[in-house]
Amino acid sequence: xxxxxxxxxxTQVANDELQKWQYGQIKxxxxxxxxxxxxxxLEGAGVNWKGSQAVNNPWSAAFISYVMKKSGAGSDFPxxxxxxxxxxxxxxxxxxxxxxxxxxxxxxxxxxxxxxxxCYSRAGSNAGxxxxxxxxxxxxxxxxxxxxxxxxxxxxxxxxxxKTSVPLTADGKIDTARTSKPYFVVIKNEK
Numbered sequence: 001x002x003x004x005x006x007x008x009x010x011t012q013v014a015n016d017e018l019q020k021w022q023y024g025q026i027k028x029x030x031x032x033x034x035x036x037x038x039x040x041x042l043e044g045a046g047v048n049w050k051g052s053q054a055v056n057n058p059w060s061a062a063f064i065s066y067v068m069k070k071s072g073a074g075s076d077f078p079x080x081x082x083x084x085x086x087x088x089x090x091x092x093x094x095x096x097x098x099x100x101x102x103x104x105x106x107x108x109x110x111x112x113x114x115x116x117x118x119c120y121s122r123a124g125s126n127a128g129x130x131x132x133x134x135x136x137x138x139x140x141x142x143x144x145x146x147x148x149x150x151x152x153x154x155x156x157x158x159x160x161x162x163k164t165s166v167p168l169t170a171d172g173k174i175d176t177a178r179t180s181k182p183y184f185v186v187i188k189n190e191k
Contacts, residue, residue, distance in 0.1 A: 006191040007115030010071035011143040014153040017067065017161050024162035028055050040066045040155065045081045061085070063155025064117065064139055076101055076191060083137040084127070087119050090187045091129065101191040104129075107183050111172035112150045116142045117187035118166055118174065128184050139187070140164055145172065 018024075026033055037054040041047045044066030049057065064086075065079035078089045090104035106129050112118060121127035122136035140154035143163075150166040157164065167178035174183045 006071060006073070007113070007189055010067060010073075010141060010189065011114045013067045013070045014141045014143055017063070017155070018153050018163060021161035024158060024160040027159045028059070028156070029159070041081075044069055045079055047081055057081075058156055060138055060154055060156035063161065064141065066155075067141055073102075073191060082134060083119060083139045084133070084135045086117075087137060087139065087185055087187065088132060090117075091185065102187055102189060104185045104187050107174040107176060107186055109173075110186050110188060112142055112145060112166070112168060112174060112186055113172075113188075114142050114144055115189040117189070118142055118150070118152055118183055119185045119187065120181040120183040140166075142166070148175070150174075 020036065021033070028037060034051070034054065037059060038050055040059055040062040041049045041054050045062040061080055061083045064083070068077040069079060078086045080086055087104060090102045093100040094103035094105060117139045119137055119139040122138055125136040127135040127137050138154065140152035142150045142152045144151045145168070148168045148170065150168055152164050152166055153161065154164065155161050167175040169175045174186065176183060
């Protein structure tokens, strides 16, 4: 599968999930979404969490893992229950310049494109590009770029699957001066 087709498929899967959650209108505690959440955990992160366990644990990394798996990332993507797992691995891939197609870059180094993951540290974690080990963070998948804005989709955003706008500079990089979110990595998707 070439880079553009995987990118297209990953953005399509994310958009399909956004539509399933009625663009953020259906919330995680809706009984109609329980099987969807359980599926994110099982198919995405390989964890068989059911019922309240599937709902009450932060499921945003399981969502991203699900989107990557459904899109055909195969063994190249480290499916996980925590964003820090695949952030750390993507940064290692970049530093080692290995053949893995998922590489993590600082936000001021690369232009954001559909199919990339944009990640930021959660309140209190102060995670940064050189942080190692487990830390609290969040990633969304970029589904479109237009002018000075990228639209991204993430899970467990306002207790749903939701779309977020990410401000961009004139050269297409995350404009950290115009966002309150502490973005620190862009995971380029070159699959």
